[in-house]
Amino acid sequence: MNQSSAAASGFTRKKKSLGAGQIVLNVLMVLFVLLCTLPFVNVIAISLSSKSAILRGDVSFWPVEFSPKAYEVIVQDPSMFRSLFFTIRITVIYTLLAMALTILYAFPLTMKRLKGRKFFMLFIVFTMYFSGGTIPIYLNVKELGLINNEWSLILPGLISTFNIIILKNFFQGLPYELNEAAYIDGATDFQILLRIYLPLSFSSLATLSLFYAVGKWNSFSDALYYITSRDLQPLQLKLYNLIKGGQAVEVTVQEGNANDLASSISASIESATIIFATVPILVVYPFVQRYFVSGVTLGAVKG
Numbered sequence: 001m002n003q004s005s006a007a008a009s010g011f012t013r014k015k016k017s018l019g020a021g022q023i024v025l026n027v028l029m030v031l032f033v034l035l036c037t038l039p040f041v042n043v044i045a046i047s048l049s050s051k052s053a054i055l056r057g058d059v060s061f062w063p064v065e066f067s068p069k070a071y072e073v074i075v076q077d078p079s080m081f082r083s084l085f086f087t088i089r090i091t092v093i094y095t096l097l098a099m100a101l102t103i104l105y106a107f108p109l110t111m112k113r114l115k116g117r118k119f120f121m122l123f124i125v126f127t128m129y130f131s132g133g134t135i136p137i138y139l140n141v142k143e144l145g146l147i148n149n150e151w152s153l154i155l156p157g158l159i160s161t162f163n164i165i166i167l168k169n170f171f172q173g174l175p176y177e178l179n180e181a182a183y184i185d186g187a188t189d190f191q192i193l194l195r196i197y198l199p200l201s202f203s204s205l206a207t208l209s210l211f212y213a214v215g216k217w218n219s220f221s222d223a224l225y226y227i228t229s230r231d232l233q234p235l236q237l238k239l240y241n242l243i244k245g246g247q248a249v250e251v252t253v254q255e256g257n258a259n260d261l262a263s264s265i266s267a268s269i270e271s272a273t274i275i276f277a278t279v280p281i282l283v284v285y286p287f288v289q290r291y292f293v294s295g296v297t298l299g300a301v302k303g
Helices: 002-016 020-047 051-056 069-075 078-109 117-129 134-143 161-173 176-184 189-200 202-218 221-226 235-244 258-264 266-298
Strands: none
Touching (some): 051 266, 069 266, 078 117, 078 161, 176 189, 189 202
């Protein structure tokens, strides 16, 4: 009886602890979630609605006069899938190279026996505040012969100062005694990195990989500057051109009604293309979400 009474009183105290502040916080969180999700729901509804319903402004958060023709156009358009696979390719290559360079720059900065650590840190931090600008970068890419080359979408901006600082701080949060013990036992710096630091830093590495991958997946300005060939257009540039009206949607339907079909559901095609370009990265995110908070938090402990 005493235990049940104590449990009941504890439950009552917990129930009473939900005060006005907690209620307001919960309401604000619900509003924030709705603010983030409702625009996406609206885009889905538009992509599945008819042209007449869209023009009347009847579409809000549920499809009106359901029509999947926009997705049929995308599925029948080989250029969409070509852009999708090309975007996946450059995103994977960019993320792997960027993580390799980030690790190889951040790890030496944590070594106390490295002379000139402050200079190298200042050298990389300097680029956060000063850069050559768009025109000099474009001229540099052009002189290297990278215009209309997939490497123009990978090499410029391959490394992030912000991510280097996060990873460096994470490495510094690990016990330095592990480094010293391995060094005394005869391990090289490369062996210390591979066998000690990287296995202990998986959460931080997954977080930074997500940063790099999402940033490259969503970028279109570099392709807008350096790419004119349709075969090398990433998905986001194709979407940008579609929305801005700079490029007609290429469809593989019967000759004679392709233009009519594309123009009759252009608003739906834009929304369907947005979903087509967003879903792949949303599918990847849940697999690294659990590492996200711990990776960023641990990397921000020490300066």
